[in-house]
Amino acid sequence: MSRDPKEQGPRPANWAVAFDLGLRLGVSVAVGLGAGLLTDNWLHTSPIFILVGMLLGIAAAMYTIWDVARQSMGR
Amino acid sequence: MVHVEIAAEKLFQLGPLTVTNSMIGALLASLALLAAARWFVRRAALVPSRGQSLIELPIELLAGIVRGTGGKRWRQFAPLVITIFVFVLLANWISLLPGVGTIGLAEHGPDGKVVLVPFVRAAAADLNLTLGLALVSFVSFIAFGIRANGLRGYLRELLVAEPVYMTPLLTPIHLISELSRVISLSMRLFGNVFAGEVLLATMLALTTATLFILPLAFFVPGVFLVLELIFGFVQALVFALLSMTYITLAIAEHRQHATHEDHSGEAPEPATAPAHGAAQPTS
Numbered sequence: 006m007s008r009d010p011k012e013q014g015p016r017p018a019n020w021a022v023a024f025d026l027g028l029r030l031g032v033s034v035a036v037g038l039g040a041g042l043l044t045d046n047w048l049h050t051s052p053i054f055i056l057v058g059m060l061l062g063i064a065a066a067m068y069t070i071w072d073v074a075r076q077s078m079g080r
Numbered sequence: 081m082v083h084v085e086i087a088a089e090k091l092f093q094l095g096p097l098t099v100t101n102s103m104i105g106a107l108l109a110s111l112a113l114l115a116a117a118r119w120f121v122r123r124a125a126l127v128p129s130r131g132q133s134l135i136e137l138p139i140e141l142l143a144g145i146v147r148g149t150g151g152k153r154w155r156q157f158a159p160l161v162i163t164i165f166v167f168v169l170l171a172n173w174i175s176l177l178p179g180v181g182t183i184g185l186a187e188h189g190p191d192g193k194v195v196l197v198p199f200v201r202a203a204a205a206d207l208n209l210t211l212g213l214a215l216v217s218f219v220s221f222i223a224f225g226i227r228a229n230g231l232r233g234y235l236r237e238l239l240v241a242e243p244v245y246m247t248p249l250l251t252p253i254h255l256i257s258e259l260s261r262v263i264s265l266s267m268r269l270f271g272n273v274f275a276g277e278v279l280l281a282t283m284l285a286l287t288t289a290t291l292f293i294l295p296l297a298f299f300v301p302g303v304f305l306v307l308e309l310i311f312g313f314v315q316a317l318v319f320a321l322l323s324m325t326y327i328t329l330a331i332a333e334h335r336q337h338a339t340h341e342d343h344s345g346e347a348p349e350p351a352t353a354p355a356h357g358a359a360q361p362t363s
Contacts, residue, residue: 018145020318020321022325
């Protein structure tokens with residue numbers, strides 16, 4: 006007889022996603038900043054794209070949280 | 081004196097290829113996997129021997145997890161996920177063998193000091209390997225996404241937001257989020273394994289210095305070796321499970337957005353699949 010999935014506790018894949026989430030938040034901001042820095046160096050528009058990249062990176066971090074929460078609830 | 085080098089050290093030149101000590105570590109892990117696979121294929125029995133059970137144990141563990149969480153199409157990507165897991169696990173554990181990181185050539189460093197260049201270094205303590213593995217995982221989940229969704233559907237999923245007028249804002253955010261997966265996958269594995277190497281080297285150096293004062297000097301590195309065994313397993317598991325999660329999501333997004341079409345060309349597995357190892361009905 007199979008047990009109710011809710012009684013089995015968190016799945017290993019959910020643990021892995023939890024491990025991943027913290028680092029991805031930081032990496033998202035770093036990727037946005039890096040892309041902005043490169044664009045600014047290329048177009049000589051500093052600091053416009055650094056700021057834009059940072060904002061996009063922060064937004065991407067928020068999006069990641071929302072996405073992970075959405076997927077976890079969907080499972 | 082503890083010598084820590086972030087980049088893998090060059091051992092010799094093989095034509096245009098620079099062979100580093102982390103490449104030797106990766107090669108050893110690959111050879112050990114190949115030898116185990118060859119032995120397993122030749123001597124596999126219905127009632128497993130101890131050796132066979134030892135090889136089957138990690139594979140069955142992960143197969144159970146993938147079957148439980150990978151959706152109905154888990155068989156399509158289970159070999160990839162299990163291979164990544166076993167390779168990373170073996171590469172991590174090989175680095176704990178005696179002589180790895182401690183036997184090598186004495187060379188003069190840039191500052192004139194004599195430093196040890198080990199013959200073998202933990203494969204995952206080199207960002208090149210972890211980035212390569214992360215790219216394999218990245219390409220795989222894109223490929224599974226395209227296979228399930230079609231190229232057009234996948235690009236629409238990636239580049240077009242809902243509602244459409246939000247696309248200029250949401251598409252860069254989505255792209256950054258996708259790119260952060262590769263970087264976080266590779267950085268996590270590299271960071272943990274490299275930090276473990278540094279920790280072990282530091283503990284060995286400290287306890288060697290106090291060998292005649294502190295009788296526990298033999299015990300302390302042993303504790304950290306056991307911890308590294310556990311961390312090596314956990315990191316391999318996390319890397320493989322995240323790869324699986326990304327692939328599952330790439331396939332699942334297709335189900336949410338295009339439930340009427342299926343580009344994979346394969347029928348989904350029945351929901352009531354028999355348990356692994358259970359008796360299969362014969363016809």
